[in-house]
Amino acid sequence: MARGTAFLGSEVAIMCGAMSWISERHLVAAISNAGGFGLIACGAMTPALLDTEIAETKKRTDKPFGVNLITMHPDLMDLIAVCTKHGVTHVVLAGGLPPAGSLDAIKGSGAKLICFAPALSLAKKLIRSGVDALVIEGMEAGGHIGPVSTSVLAQEILPEVAEQVPVFIAGGIGRGEAIAAYLEMGAAGVQLGTRFACAAESIAHPNFKKAFFRASARDAVSSVQIDPRLPVIPVRALKNAGTELFTAKQVEVARSIDEGGLAMAEAQLQIEHYWAGALRRAVIDGDVENGSLMAGQSVGMVKFEEPVAHIVAELVAQATEALDNRAT
Numbered sequence: 001m002a003r004g005t006a007f008l009g010s011e012v013a014i015m016c017g018a019m020s021w022i023s024e025r026h027l028v029a030a031i032s033n034a035g036g037f038g039l040i041a042c043g044a045m046t047p048a049l050l051d052t053e054i055a056e057t058k059k060r061t062d063k064p065f066g067v068n069l070i071t072m073h074p075d076l077m078d079l080i081a082v083c084t085k086h087g088v089t090h091v092v093l094a095g096g097l098p099p100a101g102s103l104d105a106i107k108g109s110g111a112k113l114i115c116f117a118p119a120l121s122l123a124k125k126l127i128r129s130g131v132d133a134l135v136i137e138g139m140e141a142g143g144h145i146g147p148v149s150t151s152v153l154a155q156e157i158l159p160e161v162a163e164q165v166p167v168f169i170a171g172g173i174g175r176g177e178a179i180a181a182y183l184e185m186g187a188a189g190v191q192l193g194t195r196f197a198c199a200a201e202s203i204a205h206p207n208f209k210k211a212f213f214r215a216s217a218r219d220a221v222s223s224v225q226i227d228p229r230l231p232v233i234p235v236r237a238l239k240n241a242g243t244e245l246f247t248a249k250q251v252e253v254a255r256s257i258d259e260g261g262l263a264m265a266e267a268q269l270q271i272e273h274y275w276a277g278a279l280r281r282a283v284i285d286g287d288v289e290n291g292s293l294m295a296g297q298s299v300g301m302v303k304f305e306e307p308v309a310h311i312v313a314e315l316v317a318q319a320t321e322a323l324d325n326r327a328t
Contacts, residue, residue, distance in 0.1 A: 004189030011035030013189025018068030066090030140172025174298030176318025
């Protein structure tokens, strides 16, 4: 993990995935204080809200942490300016290639830029454009996902680019043995979300956490796209009534497109706003029937609430033991 820790400035190269409504000041600070690397999930926040969130996180930790920004956010450049104002050391851009001007603005501030690479061709393109590190996230992850598994992406991408930039692996990681395997393949570190979602420091509603504790890997399913015209990125979440509500939302948006009242860009924003609202209902309000229970397939390894420090220590111990066993 030496390369990953040097890049992040943390004790261990374990990043916490940016989970909207969950990866906020309390969890982010706890993960960084435990030696990992927390990421604020900006999501649909306004620049003013992000400004407050960063300030509140800095009150709770003096360790490094980063901010995850969504490329399609209409105020992206203003959000980058907020990160610059606070001296945020690492910015993650998610949801697509960096829009014009965003890469230069982030790197011009002195921050390190991390981007997601869902395919080898995009990984190479991002490196050429000047990103400082990559995250390879497979379809086992919770939230928005691509079509390829973590293990396949790691085998395809790591041998080609791991020597050029630090690469962090995400998607379906629940134990340290998996972390050890990806480090041996050339990864600089990993990113986990689901394992941290129900930590003691997570503000998620008790109902949300109980749903995770009861779930198995097969309960975390990906959403279905009902209209090929809609720019819908699949989302992995626990099955509930909210899964059917999303199908109805797609029908509603498709009808608006047919009637000429909605452009494709606006359609995508409506879909994203749906997920933000549905996730809030589950995470904050505790409506686990109608809200969105975004979870990765590692959810079956989340059995009870425990402090972040315990999770990080357990993952590191498991990874260390696995590597030690191979060495002997």
